[in-house]
Amino acid sequence: MSIDPEILQITVLSLQVSVTATLLSLLLGLPLGTLLALGRFPGRSFLMSLVNTGMGLPPVVVGLFVAMMLWRSGPLGDFHLIYTPAAIVIAQIVIAFPVVTGLTAAALQALDPGLRLQLLGLGASRVQMIWMLWREARLPLLAGLMAGFGSVISEIGASMMVGGNIRYQTRVLTTAIVLETSKGEFNNAIGLAVLLLIITFLVNWGLTWIQQKGAKR
Amino acid sequence: MSALVEIRDLHVRRGERSVLEVSSLDVQRGEVLALVGPNGAGKTTLLLVLARLLEPEAGKIVFDQRPLSQWNALEYRRKTSFVFQTPLLLDMTVAENVALGLKFRRVKKDQIPARVDHWLAQFGITSLAKRRAAELSGGEAQRVSLARAFVLDPQLLLLDEPFSSLDPSARAKLFGDLTALLAADHRTVMIVTHNLKDASKLGDRVAVMVGGRLRQVGSPSQIKSRPADEEVAAFLMDLPHIED
Numbered sequence: 001m002s003i004d005p006e007i008l009q010i011t012v013l014s015l016q017v018s019v020t021a022t023l024l025s026l027l028l029g030l031p032l033g034t035l036l037a038l039g040r041f042p043g044r045s046f047l048m049s050l051v052n053t054g055m056g057l058p059p060v061v062v063g064l065f066v067a068m069m070l071w072r073s074g075p076l077g078d079f080h081l082i083y084t085p086a087a088i089v090i091a092q093i094v095i096a097f098p099v100v101t102g103l104t105a106a107a108l109q110a111l112d113p114g115l116r117l118q119l120l121g122l123g124a125s126r127v128q129m130i131w132m133l134w135r136e137a138r139l140p141l142l143a144g145l146m147a148g149f150g151s152v153i154s155e156i157g158a159s160m161m162v163g164g165n166i167r168y169q170t171r172v173l174t175t176a177i178v179l180e181t182s183k184g185e186f187n188n189a190i191g192l193a194v195l196l197l198i199i200t201f202l203v204n205w206g207l208t209w210i211q212q213k214g215a216k217r
Numbered sequence: 218m219s220a221l222v223e224i225r226d227l228h229v230r231r232g233e234r235s236v237l238e239v240s241s242l243d244v245q246r247g248e249v250l251a252l253v254g255p256n257g258a259g260k261t262t263l264l265l266v267l268a269r270l271l272e273p274e275a276g277k278i279v280f281d282q283r284p285l286s287q288w289n290a291l292e293y294r295r296k297t298s299f300v301f302q303t304p305l306l307l308d309m310t311v312a313e314n315v316a317l318g319l320k321f322r323r324v325k326k327d328q329i330p331a332r333v334d335h336w337l338a339q340f341g342i343t344s345l346a347k348r349r350a351a352e353l354s355g356g357e358a359q360r361v362s363l364a365r366a367f368v369l370d371p372q373l374l375l376l377d378e379p380f381s382s383l384d385p386s387a388r389a390k391l392f393g394d395l396t397a398l399l400a401a402d403h404r405t406v407m408i409v410t411h412n413l414k415d416a417s418k419l420g421d422r423v424a425v426m427v428g429g430r431l432r433q434v435g436s437p438s439q440i441k442s443r444p445a446d447e448e449v450a451a452f453l454m455d456l457p458h459i460e461d
Contacts (some may be wrong), residue, residue, distance in 0.1 A: 069377075069452065083361055114303065115305055117270050117299075117301070118293060118299070119307040120268075121268050121294070121298065121299030121301070122299070122317055122318035122321060122365065122366070122369070123294050123298070123318050123322055123323045123369065124318075132307065136307055136308055178410060185355055
């Protein structure tokens with residue numbers, strides 16, 4: 001059995017884009033979610049409301065704003081990112097970042113508030129205290145990571161608008177499914193859809209395995 | 218010998234309300250000072266201030282002959298250790314929980330097991346070393362919490378009602394063990410309790426707090442025979458029979 005090189009390229013690009021966007025969202029969302037959960041500063045509630053609203057952002061709206069930013073005449077037009085995989089990564093970060101941030105904040109707020117004081121009372125530095133809180137909330141934090149990945153691997157609107165669905169360049173599984181469906185090539189569309197489901201399952205299976213291994217420890 | 222802790226004109230407010238007022242209190246080295254008083258007396262607040270987990274609005278605290286303001290906060294917190302009313306263990310084994318503060322202090326790895334084992338034995342929980350914290354009873358968990366504080370060999374040990382969340386049987390056993398340990402350990406300890414009878418067994422001296430203010434410090438018999446004011450007398454009358 002041989003694999004169509006074009007499908008392989010689309011699959012690899014989909015994974016590269018969505019995994020990169022999810023990891024960068026984690027890099028940004030974990031500290032911000034921690035700050036929102038543990039910090040006390042003016043505007044915290046407002047920021048929390050923004051993040052919670054962002055968790056439900058429609059991808060087409062994200063696509064519209066990111067496209068306006070990256071468009072040649074837009075404020076970031078000089079970077080020539082529109083219709084590149086980097087543009088899709090940026091749009092997917094905008095989608096996944098609030099999900100990871102909001103679920104990080106919720107996971108940390110669900111811990112006993114006394115735990116922070118207890119860790120400090122045992123001589124933990126701030127960094128050690130936060131590290132231990134992340135460790136303690138690792139199961140819901142991994143659930144947040146899965147939700148973030150799920151929100152970007154399955155989205156289509158933003159990828160289509162900022163990536164342009166260009167063959168061999170920015171075509172990912174979701175945009176390829178739309179294209180095949182619009183051409184009436186339902187067999188191809190179903191094949192790609194099954195592939196997307198398998199990839200999503202495999203990534204979440206891996207994360208769930210890590211999560212449940214943590215639960216048994 | 219000078220006092221380990223000297224407190225002068227300490228004030229803590231919550232909004233407009235004063236929740237703690239201590240005009241003068243010295244805690245001597247090697248002394249066990251028991252803090253007693255009704256709910257809302259400010260006992261826990263005082264311990265939190267002494268652990269530098271709560272900043273007071275005013276007042277001066279001197280620890281080991283240096284004003285608290287001159288201590289680096291982390292360096293100071295590592296001279297103390299705090300046990301809360303509820304054990305607040307982490308999702309790890311008993312031994313890992315007890316080793317936690319040692320790891321925070323970056324104690325050499327090869328020194329940790331012996332220190333952990335010693336305090337697990339002191340609290341009679343050696344057999345629980347590999348057990349997950351979530352699998353422990355309330356009494357067992359509080360023993361782990363105490364071992365986790367003692368293993369750090371703190372200059373000042375702060376115990377906030379360590380028996381309050383336990384059933385009567387677990388409470389009686391832990392009370393007996395802790396009383397014996399404190400008597401043998403010669404460590405500077407401040408322990409909060411509701412009960413003057415317990416305080417008189419645990420502490421060398423007793424400090425009575427009522428309504429957010431420190432009212433009287435002395436031996437249990439002094440406090441019983443000459444209460445400082447009507448509120449202290451009223452608090453004592455509400456208590457079960459006091460043994461000298």
